[in-house]
Amino acid sequence: MKKYKYILFWFFITALTIPLLQYEFKIFPEQDLGGAYIKHKKIKLSKKTWLSGDYQQHYNDYYNDNLGFRPFFVKTYNQLNKLLFNKISSAGTIIGKNNTLFQTSYIRAINGDDYVGKKILQKKVKKLQTVQNWLKNKNINLVLVIAPGKASILKKFIPDKMLKKNPDTTNYNELITLLKNTNINYIDLKQYFLQIKDTCKYPLFPRCGTHWSGYGVTLAADTMFKFIEKITNTDLRDFHSEKGEITDKNLRFTDDDIGKALNLIWNIKSDTLYYPNIVFDHSKKYKKLKVLSVGDSFNQSFWEFYPYFSELFDTSTRYWYYNRTVSWPKKYEGIPVKTLNFKKEIETKDLIIILTTEQNIYQFGFNFIEDLFFYENPAVYRTKQKIKYFKNKIITDNKWLQSVKEKAKKRNISVDSMITIDAIWMVKNQ
Numbered sequence: 001m002k003k004y005k006y007i008l009f010w011f012f013i014t015a016l017t018i019p020l021l022q023y024e025f026k027i028f029p030e031q032d033l034g035g036a037y038i039k040h041k042k043i044k045l046s047k048k049t050w051l052s053g054d055y056q057q058h059y060n061d062y063y064n065d066n067l068g069f070r071p072f073f074v075k076t077y078n079q080l081n082k083l084l085f086n087k088i089s090s091a092g093t094i095i096g097k098n099n100t101l102f103q104t105s106y107i108r109a110i111n112g113d114d115y116v117g118k119k120i121l122q123k124k125v126k127k128l129q130t131v132q133n134w135l136k137n138k139n140i141n142l143v144l145v146i147a148p149g150k151a152s153i154l155k156k157f158i159p160d161k162m163l164k165k166n167p168d169t170t171n172y173n174e175l176i177t178l179l180k181n182t183n184i185n186y187i188d189l190k191q192y193f194l195q196i197k198d199t200c201k202y203p204l205f206p207r208c209g210t211h212w213s214g215y216g217v218t219l220a221a222d223t224m225f226k227f228i229e230k231i232t233n234t235d236l237r238d239f240h241s242e243k244g245e246i247t248d249k250n251l252r253f254t255d256d257d258i259g260k261a262l263n264l265i266w267n268i269k270s271d272t273l274y275y276p277n278i279v280f281d282h283s284k285k286y287k288k289l290k291v292l293s294v295g296d297s298f299n300q301s302f303w304e305f306y307p308y309f310s311e312l313f314d315t316s317t318r319y320w321y322y323n324r325t326v327s328w329p330k331k332y333e334g335i336p337v338k339t340l341n342f343k344k345e346i347e348t349k350d351l352i353i354i355l356t357t358e359q360n361i362y363q364f365g366f367n368f369i370e371d372l373f374f375y376e377n378p379a380v381y382r383t384k385q386k387i388k389y390f391k392n393k394i395i396t397d398n399k400w401l402q403s404v405k406e407k408a409k410k411r412n413i414s415v416d417s418m419i420t421i422d423a424i425w426m427v428k429n430q
Contacts (some may be wrong), residue, residue: 056395096157101110106151109359112167148190149358171361202274208259208276237286244276325367
């Protein structure tokens with residue numbers, strides 16, 4: 001019996017020691033975990049960080065992220081979860097029929113669960129119309145691009161229990177109805193994909209990716225750039241598709257993005273995807289448009305899968321990721337949009353593209369439309385700034401804030417709403 005105790009003791013000591021040795025000396029090569037996450041970095045030890053508790057917490061987080069064999073342990077746990085319970089550990093992702101992966105935000109969009117109401121979308125569309133007219137007077141064109149969500153195109157693979165049979169309405173349906181009553185330049189790529197999905201030989205969305213496939217991008221690009229040529233009255237560089245690669249292993253860019261994020265030992269097998277070879281015509285010169293593109297991650301497909309942006313657009317072209325940071329060209333990546341000269345960025349362009357995927361329609365434009373609207377209407381902008389000023393005053397004044405909280409309680413509304421109401425009152429009555 002004593003012998004087994006010793007064996008058990010040394011087993012636990014070994015189990016604890018090996019990860020520490022791996023952490024310190026990196027004896028075996030390890031692959032990083034997939035998905036979007038940032039490893040914690042070491043924090044400097046100082047009197048301030050020690051007394052505040054920041055050092056201890058950051059060190060804990062850093063050690064947890066860098067513990068030896070952590071990727072292996074995480075993948076083992078995730079794999080057991082899938083094998084035993086068919087559950088996955090990636091937040092906001094589910095396994096549908098035929099092992100097709102979906103992010104739940106896209107399912108919410110087609111169910112209408114994220115519907116913000118006609119009034120909000122109507123207000124946005126009205127501002128967009130005003131902005132488009134103002135830009136046109138400056139010889140700048142504007143195009144709204146609506147990209148499809150995976151849930152709409154591969155709806156048949158979504159578990160039945162997660163689908164509403166007859167949703168009242170969705171942000172997409174409301175927006176399209178509103179746009180049809182305007183002269184806003186928009187292209188509905190969701191409708192286009194729905195029309196062609198049953199006749200396409202290869203997937204428009206991959207089984208293990210959340211974005212449109214490389215093949216889907218080529219079809220979207222062909223349609224979108226022809227539309228842009230028409231709106232801008234510009235002959236862009238010609239391009240065409242030639243025979244490419246058919247594969248279920250050499251997946252490109254985002255075609256396995258949520259598959260990798262599952263962090264399994266045995267990844268879910270991809271479906272067979274097609275990557276046509278895109279050939280650009282360099283036999284003659286074409287006009288290159290100066291473009292500002294604002295939108296979500298579906299934009300990135302136009303330079304990561306194929307070099308559409310660099311081939312068709314001028315070097316002054318920029319892409320603003322969610323209207324927060326510059327994301328293309330690469331050398332400007334990460335620059336905060338708020339640090340840029342807004343007037344120069346707008347008025348030096350020939351074309352502005354606002355691209356929104358179906359699941360982001362509730363926030364389409366990502367406040368860029370509002371920024372343009374306020375830029376065009378300085379008086380409105382000044383009012384907005386004054387409201388912001390008084391909101392900050394209320395938040396930083398304890399007595400004022402307490403008074404606002406009491407009023408919010410009496411009116412049965414949120415404190416944030418009451419702060420806004422008080423700030424607006426101050427602007428009107430100061």
